[in-house]
Amino acid sequence: MTDTIFARASGAGKAGVAVYRLSGPDSHAIANALVGKRINNREAKLVALRDPETAELIDRGQIIDKGLAILFRGPKSFTGEDVAEFHLHGSRAVEISLYETLSRLGARPAEAGEFTLRALKNGKLDLAQAEALADLIDAETTLQKKQALGQLDGRLSALAEGWRQQILNVLAPLEADIDFPDEGDVPAAVAANAGPAICALKESLTAFLDQSIRARTIREGVSIAVIGPPNAGKSSLVNALAGSEVAIVSDIAGTTRDIVETRLDLGGIVAAIADTAGIHGATKDKIEEEGMRRARARAKEADLRVAVLDPGHDYVSRETLDLLRPGDFLIWSKADLAPAIPEAAVPEGVSTIMVSSKTHSGLDGLVSSLTEALAGGLDADGPALTRERHAAAVREAVEALTRAESLIETAPELAAEDARLAARALGSITGAVGVEDVLGEIFSSFCIGK
Numbered sequence: 001m002t003d004t005i006f007a008r009a010s011g012a013g014k015a016g017v018a019v020y021r022l023s024g025p026d027s028h029a030i031a032n033a034l035v036g037k038r039i040n041n042r043e044a045k046l047v048a049l050r051d052p053e054t055a056e057l058i059d060r061g062q063i064i065d066k067g068l069a070i071l072f073r074g075p076k077s078f079t080g081e082d083v084a085e086f087h088l089h090g091s092r093a094v095e096i097s098l099y100e101t102l103s104r105l106g107a108r109p110a111e112a113g114e115f116t117l118r119a120l121k122n123g124k125l126d127l128a129q130a131e132a133l134a135d136l137i138d139a140e141t142t143l144q145k146k147q148a149l150g151q152l153d154g155r156l157s158a159l160a161e162g163w164r165q166q167i168l169n170v171l172a173p174l175e176a177d178i179d180f181p182d183e184g185d186v187p188a189a190v191a192a193n194a195g196p197a198i199c200a201l202k203e204s205l206t207a208f209l210d211q212s213i214r215a216r217t218i219r220e221g222v223s224i225a226v227i228g229p230p231n232a233g234k235s236s237l238v239n240a241l242a243g244s245e246v247a248i249v250s251d252i253a254g255t256t257r258d259i260v261e262t263r264l265d266l267g268g269i270v271a272a273i274a275d276t277a278g279i280h281g282a283t284k285d286k287i288e289e290e291g292m293r294r295a296r297a298r299a300k301e302a303d304l305r306v307a308v309l310d311p312g313h314d315y316v317s318r319e320t321l322d323l324l325r326p327g328d329f330l331i332w333s334k335a336d337l338a339p340a341i342p343e344a345a346v347p348e349g350v351s352t353i354m355v356s357s358k359t360h361s362g363l364d365g366l367v368s369s370l371t372e373a374l375a376g377g378l379d380a381d382g383p384a385l386t387r388e389r390h391a392a393a394v395r396e397a398v399e400a401l402t403r404a405e406s407l408i409e410t411a412p413e414l415a416a417e418d419a420r421l422a423a424r425a426l427g428s429i430t431g432a433v434g435v436e437d438v439l440g441e442i443f444s445s446f447c448i449g450k
Ligand SMILES: Nc1nc2c(ncn2[C@@H]2O[C@H](COP(=O)(O)OP(=O)(O)OP(=O)(O)O)[C@@H](O)[C@H]2O)c(=O)[nH]1
Pocket: 228, 229, 230, 231, 232, 233, 234, 235, 236, 237, 248, 249, 250, 251, 252, 253, 254, 255, 256, 257, 276, 277, 278, 279, 333, 334, 335, 336, 337, 355, 356, 357, 358, 359
């Protein structure tokens, strides 16, 4: 027997309206008892909620609150079970007395993600869609929202299911031949058909994996490290990009010691941009040394590096330039002072831009170049392997198909087994097979009430 669960579905804290949700076999009986009469299915009704045990007392009991009640009869509800929703005032006191009463009437507080888990178990959405729901709730940029909505619509699910079906189609004649062999081994015709089909699918999976790596940046965001010698204008640039004074700026070399991180929305990509300590030769200052160590480490692990050099300096920091990789940026700072750009051997594939953090000249150009580098050509609408879990499943399928391909002529039973493994791996994307063990992990990242 399933429990009846409840939680606040809207955000915590004081609010004009808060939405509470009950799901489970007793949810309608409990709702009707609170309201003191039967509520019709899918009809929003303004009601007073009372604790039924005190309702008979003087003054017809204390009301919990007045608000809207809506019932959804399963399976036509979010969870697929009977669901009741109350739209009450977002007050701590109302919440406390509602929770007390609901608990006494036999419902229990929901665990994180439990509503969605029930929806999954009742086939209202699959695992990729449940993940998309979490992504939609977490979405900070329009691009993230677009991607999550597409995934929620079942675009990845349809693709993964299609691949799995293709494998099953190849597998069926192969298995038939293994189970009922006319001759000793698989007829050449079956192997001749299955081989190319497996190979073609393997190729499309591999291509999809490659293209999906960038799509993940929409969901996960990217990290940018701003690096350069002391006083180059790194903190000033980060402040200009962020539009606020996130880092201390001064004319004293060595102002920034710790890494100062802030978030930017670059064309829908969430970028965590890190200001770092100035990198230069050796120092006797232990704190400065540690700052430089952190700066170099951050430069190495960031997705993109923006080096800042002051053209007015009488040297060009080779140490900084050596940290750059193709696709990174080199900013000549303090453009308003209009110094001549020194002759520096710029590493290959690095774009150079002149910027003044004081007058903001060149700043828009930098923002659009960064945006183009990160979000250019990204298709948020298409299906994508937005999580490592999806990519791992596809990689596993590719490996199994590669083995199947090589075994199809010599050991068809083993080839069939590998093809089954590949189908299983792809099925785990939507949760069609073998996901029980990961469910806990996925749903624990949900908020209570989702
Ligand atoms: N005129 C002008 N001055 C700038 C510009 N950018 C930075 N400065 C000045 O350059 C000095 C150093 O700037 P910061 O932003 O602190 O430099 P930094 O690279 O973060 O320095 P450290 O943290 O010490 O490594 C300050 O006096 C800034 O006002 C600019 O675009 N134009």
